[in-house]
Amino acid sequence: MRTHTTIDSPMGTLTLVATDGVLSGTYMQDHRHMPDPATFGPKVISGFEEATEQLTQYFAGQRKTFTLRTHLTGSHFQRRIWQALTTIPYGHTVTYAELAAEIGSPEAVRAVGAANGANPIAVVVPCHRVIGADGNLTGFSGGLARKQFLLDLERPAPWRQGQLF
Known part of the structure; x- marks a missing residue:
């Protein structure tokens, strides 16, 4: 149900x-x-x-990983991508090509992008952490402004890194 x-x-x-x-x-x-x-x-x-x-x-910046049980419905390939997304650490990004290589299908960059875009559990399964090869933001089911918001939320503030400037 x-x-x-x-x-x-x-x-x-x-x-x-x-x-x-x-x-x-x-x-x-x-x-x-x-x-x-x-x-x-x-x-x-x-x-x-x-x-x-x-x-x-x-x-609120108080949680870096989710411990929720999830029910992901999709093809075997999509589920492989979505599982791989959960291994991208908080505050880090990977490219679609890097994600394709991670799952052992380096030639499947476009398919990885399509599976990433079809992620049904946005934020919790962090598809926002995948960026273009040139470092630019590309596609996000909630729009690029929300993707930027999530990446900014996860980016450590300079003072947290011990840097003043």
């Missing part, structure tokens, strides 16, 4: 979806590749406390 709820975030309203009580979707307003909201099941007010708490901590 699927259920959903909405929460406020610095990026606007997020819709959280669960399948049989396990997080299966995190969607932003104007999210590209979002399934029909009619498939999200009834809106509920309970059952998302842990996801809400961890996302709130993340946006």
